[in-house]
Amino acid sequence: MIYLQLFWEFFKTGLFAVGGGMATLPFLQAIGESTGWYTYTDLMNMLAVSESTPGPIGINMATYVGFTAAGIPGAVVATIGEVTPSIIVILIVAAVLHSFRNNPYVDHAFYGLRPASTGLIGAACAAVVLEVLTSIQLVAQEGGILKTAALTLDAAAPLGGVLNLRGVALAAVLLVLTNWVPKVKGLHPIVFIGLSAVVGVVFGFAGV
Amino acid sequence: MEGESKFKSLWVLFWTFAKMGVMTFGGGMAMLPILQREVVDNKGWATEEELTDYYAIGQCTPGIIAVNTATFIGQKYGGVAGGIVATLGVVFPSVVIISILAGLISNFADLAWVKNAFAGIQVCVCVLIFNAVVKLLKKSVVDKRTAVIFFLVLAGGIFLKVSPVWFVVGAALAGILLKNLEVRKA
Structure with a gap:
């Protein structure tokens, strides 16, 4: 079955x-x-x-x-x-x-846990940013405790350099729109996702 | 929640999570900004702090982070049934969309417009996750000691290849230890 x-x-x-x-x-x-x-x-x-x-x-x-x-x-x-x-x-x-809601130990554990959780999400964010906006890759060594921080530069990267320039430009615009432009910054995240998809298609972000 | 109103609440839970499933492009982390908007800001089903807690636990318990978080939020809102319904909601769009694509368009991921649109979306997801982290920072880094924990785990997460479980367990113990020392000093 x-x-x-x-x-x-x-x-x-x-x-x-x-x-x-x-x-x-x-x-x-x-x-x-x-x-x-x-x-x-x-x-x-x-x-x-x-x-x-x-x-x-x-x-x-x-x-x-x-x-x-x-x-x-x-x-x-x-x-x-x-x-x-x-x-x-x-x-x-x-x-x-x-x-265990009222147990002080649980409360204290979460005091330490919250910044750690944010740190882990921040690390995941850093990995995604490096992958999407640059040609820098953090080489993971499978099985080992240490992840070698060796940076490999892909010479054949689109736009030649280390930075994905179009991506960085879009990221900069989005950062400003989502944080500092009144009225726009309160829009639903999906609006920015849709906008970015259109920008990606119009400007051929994947280079195809 | 009783009778008809309970049914209605579960229905709202299902659709809210289904909607969030559609709006998530990427892994559980990509769902975070959507959760902050829908669950914390719009519905008030959880606080920013609780979301941080759920992500901490969701990363060191078995399974997909998005599902673990959905179960947590659903459980808080509607008990065991709520946990199950929220999870079914978050997976529902995937089942529909993937079944359609897999059945009809075998080369979906190779289409030029799909690749370009996704390359644009990825940039946006980077920015949205970054904003989400900044928001969480304000709630989780409340003093110097929590700032030290944040930076240690951030650096460890980037440069060490170890399971998140160790960071979570270590930070929880550090929290208990630091708070105990504080009590003794006082």
Whole structure:
């Protein structure tokens, strides 16, 4: 029964992949290898589509892999399988937190936790900014504790240099619009996303 | 929440999260600015501080961050049913959109306009996440000690290849330790 197998494989992925959508990739690769539902190349194509369509990448990947394996029911089953462990774990964590709400230790832990959470999001932001706006890549050393901070410069980068100039220009305009222009800065984020998509198409941001 | 009004609340929860699913381009981090607008500013279902807490926990518990955060917010608003409904809401658009694309347009990601539009969107997502971090900073960095924790984790997150779990656990212990020292001094 392929649906049961799909549910189980994605349940395991959702349970063991810690750290977000990208953390599920190695698990999805292993599923492809053990079941033969799709190849590594298929998976890379699915990743490209998942990144460029609406919805969190991790969900899009689960849906796509499930669809590839068993059509629309497969997409639904795989996605539900992947989110089930999250729902169970988070509901338990929420209940525990709720019952310790007035415990000073929990309060103090969150005092330290909040700036750390912001720091982690800031680090993710820095990685995305480097990837999108520059040709600088922080080379991750898989398996090692230390991530070598080696900066590799891609000589063949579009626009020749280290900076994605059109991207930087758009980012500067967006930064001003979203922070300092009265009336405009209060607009919904999706307005700026839509605007940027149009700018990307008009100015050929991907260079194709 | 009881009877019909409970059903209506869950329905609102579902659609709000479905809407946010459509507006998220990228991973869980890309959803943060949308959550700040919809959940904190518009609906008042969670505070900025709670959102920070959910992201901290969501990063070191199993699963996709967007789902973990959705379950948290839904649970706070509507209990266990709320947690489940919010998650179903956030995944709903993905299932529909990916099924349509996978079934009809096999080379979607190779289309020139898709690539160009997405390259533009990526730039925007960078700026939106940056703004979101600045907003969170105001609520989470409240004194010198929290500023030190922020910069240590920021640097660690960029240069060390270790699981976020260690930063979260370390920071929680640091919080308890620092607050205890404060009490003893007083």
